[in-house]
Amino acid sequence: MKKRSVENVYFWQGNEACAEAALAADCRFFAGYPITPASEIAEHLARRLPQTGGVALQMEDELAAIGAVVGASWAGAKAMTATSGPGFDLMQETIGWAFMTETPCVIVDVQRLGPSTGQATKCGQGDVMQARWGTHGDYVAIALSPNSVRETFDLTIRAFNLAEKYRTPVVLLTDEEIAHMRERVTVPFLESMEIINRRKPKPNEKMFFGSDEVPPMPSVGEGFDVAVTGSTHDEYGIRFTSDPDVHKRLVERLNGKILDHAEEIVETETYNISKCEVGIVCFGCTSRSVYDAVELAEAKGHKVGYVRLKTMWPFPEKTVKQLSKTASKIIIPEMNLKQVFYEVQRVAGDSTKVVPLNKIGGGVPITPEEMLAKIEEEIR
Amino acid sequence: MTEESFSIKKYLRDVPLPFCPGCGAVTVMSEFLRAVHETGYRNLDKFVFCSGIGCSAWIPSPHFKADSVHTLHGRSIPVATGIKLMRPDVNVVVFGGDGDIVGIGLSHFIHAARRNLDIFVIMVNNMIYGMTGGQVAPTTPFKSKTTTTPYGSFEYPLDAARLAATAGAAYVARWTTAQTTELRSSLKKALELKGFRFIEAVSQCPTAFGRRAGFKNAGEMVRWLRDNAVPLEEAEKLAEDELAGKIVTGEFVQKQRPTLDKVVYSMIEEARKKVEEI
Numbered sequence A: 001m002k003k004r005s006v007e008n009v010y011f012w013q014g015n016e017a018c019a020e021a022a023l024a025a026d027c028r029f030f031a032g033y034p035i036t037p038a039s040e041i042a043e044h045l046a047r048r049l050p051q052t053g054g055v056a057l058q059m060e061d062e063l064a065a066i067g068a069v070v071g072a073s074w075a076g077a078k079a080m081t082a083t084s085g086p087g088f089d090l091m092q093e094t095i096g097w098a099f100m101t102e103t104p105c106v107i108v109d110v111q112r113l114g115p116s117t118g119q120a121t122k123c124g125q126g127d128v129m130q131a132r133w134g135t136h137g138d139y140v141a142i143a144l145s146p147n148s149v150r151e152t153f154d155l156t157i158r159a160f161n162l163a164e165k166y167r168t169p170v171v172l173l174t175d176e177e178i179a180h181m182r183e184r185v186t187v188p189f190l191e192s193m194e195i196i197n198r199r200k201p202k203p204n205e206k207m208f209f210g211s212d213e214v215p216p217m218p219s220v221g222e223g224f225d226v227a228v229t230g231s232t233h234d235e236y237g238i239r240f241t242s243d244p245d246v247h248k249r250l251v252e253r254l255n256g257k258i259l260d261h262a263e264e265i266v267e268t269e270t271y272n273i274s275k276c277e278v279g280i281v282c283f284g285c286t287s288r289s290v291y292d293a294v295e296l297a298e299a300k301g302h303k304v305g306y307v308r309l310k311t312m313w314p315f316p317e318k319t320v321k322q323l324s325k326t327a328s329k330i331i332i333p334e335m336n337l338k339q340v341f342y343e344v345q346r347v348a349g350d351s352t353k354v355v356p357l358n359k360i361g362g363g364v365p366i367t368p369e370e371m372l373a374k375i376e377e378e379i380r
Numbered sequence B: 001m002t003e004e005s006f007s008i009k010k011y012l013r014d015v016p017l018p019f020c021p022g023c024g025a026v027t028v029m030s031e032f033l034r035a036v037h038e039t040g041y042r043n044l045d046k047f048v049f050c051s052g053i054g055c056s057a058w059i060p061s062p063h064f065k066a067d068s069v070h071t072l073h074g075r076s077i078p079v080a081t082g083i084k085l086m087r088p089d090v091n092v093v094v095f096g097g098d099g100d101i102v103g104i105g106l107s108h109f110i111h112a113a114r115r116n117l118d119i120f121v122i123m124v125n126n127m128i129y130g131m132t133g134g135q136v137a138p139t140t141p142f143k144s145k146t147t148t149t150p151y152g153s154f155e156y157p158l159d160a161a162r163l164a165a166t167a168g169a170a171y172v173a174r175w176t177t178a179q180t181t182e183l184r185s186s187l188k189k190a191l192e193l194k195g196f197r198f199i200e201a202v203s204q205c206p207t208a209f210g211r212r213a214g215f216k217n218a219g220e221m222v223r224w225l226r227d228n229a230v231p232l233e234e235a236e237k238l239a240e241d242e243l244a245g246k247i248v249t250g251e252f253v254q255k256q257r258p259t260l261d262k263v264v265y266s267m268i269e270e271a272r273k274k275v276e277e278i
Ligand SMILES: Cc1ncc(C[n+]2csc(CCOP(=O)(O)OP(=O)(O)O)c2C)c(N)n1
Pocket: B053, B054, B055, B056, B057, B073, B096, B097, B098, B099, B100, B101, B124, B126, B128, B129, B130, B131, B132, B137
């Protein structure tokens, strides 16, 4: 069957946009486990994936869901799972395994309000650090954060592209607001979108885990005799459980292949960052209030600028640093008790005052008025 | 089929095996490869191996000259699920220990049997967590001394074979490493069947289980396995207390149901037709 060219105007929920984008990116496999506020992604793909010849499964838990996703990826398929905080917790060990085995896959974390079961149906932004540091050991995460339905579509495709390009798991860090709100979305022609596929090895290639910064990836069942392991391994996939050099070589490459390309991976939206007195660093649903607040502040004659993080990890240090050179104060609004705050503080240096604006509970967003009040407080 | 004699080296990479002398995992490894050879294969090209974490999980990884995916502790079956559904044409074989398959990974084991996932699971039941130094496992015999049950295990062991049969497996057998003939013929049979196939090889771990349980060496353990094995037909005539400490061996089930991949792909065909009709 021909893939549907999505060129129309839709009235989608963020979660639907995510699911449709996965199809557009040529995702062939989805495995999940029900959880609010992510379930619509599984439901949508359960209907749509089979129509395009793909497989959607509901597994017995999130450990199984992400395990199946990594397995499917090694079988040559683009694969995705979607979950929220508690399920994201359970997936962490396997995310580390995917990192270590250089397995492209996409993990959608629709953030809800924790810790623990917290307020399960309400919005939160408390998984920022979990997306960065959730699994153990030295690793580097890629995480993207959309702030609209359309951007959920775009960044889902980008998540697949980055996963395939760098052979690594990528997290789409969305939130309950963005996932459940509906917006009018005009989706471009499939043909005009850039879709990246993993580099495959040539027939006699044998080094699937090194030598090249991002080595070529065979699939199982292709005759390459690929040995995949989460234990420390050499370029050929052979396990070395105690050799210090093999470990250092592998883990430094795995970190480097992402960090050395941070500039290409990082995307931000900036406004007025070279002329503002007060800067704002924001992301996800919270950034929507920032747009309004900036307008209100400008109407009152204040010079305000912002950096919106579309890429959460690697952290957009350069742009935030740039903002800190002009803005004497930077406000960080987030629906958590300070996570991005510390990153900005680390990057900004001592000459800039870094101001938190936090709100948690009930999924109640930070309003434009609260944002404005904070801006005025800092300008005074 | 050419009458080529079996040479284990043909199937193994040139990487030293990590097992202790006398370890039952080596018996299971070589019986499996013999079964593969006797079934008519001359290489492992048609296979994809999947394993978790533990000594037994090291059987295929990276030793078999084949695709081998060495996963996390307990997660080989979910990974095998993703592989099988995206590549229904390959033979997916899972190796694992008792802790891996029916301890930490138990839920996946039951659900894969329920789904009739077309994979072949070979579990080396050495009744212990071998790799981590001999802690009690869900399969450890009642009252056995282990490092975490210094006064003897106070829990009843799990019967993995019967559990698999109840959950919906297509083929289930249990043998001890003392019964290599039966083990090999079961392995051969399972290689030619479809659906969720499970063979439990009750095995000796002289290092982490044997010593503490009072065995002098691996040979003594294998004799103990042989002497305690009771054929299923005989076991059915015995009372529960007469069976205490015995290992019931034999074939527990053999049945055919459509496999998960077949069911899923025929559903996909239907779904695609419906879209075309629109
Ligand atoms: C999540 C997790 N918990 C614990 C461990 C430690 N661990 C490694 S192997 C093992 C037990 C292996 O026992 P079994 O599966 O029976 O294999 P055997 O070594 O006996 O063959 C454990 C607990 C781990 N690797 N991962």
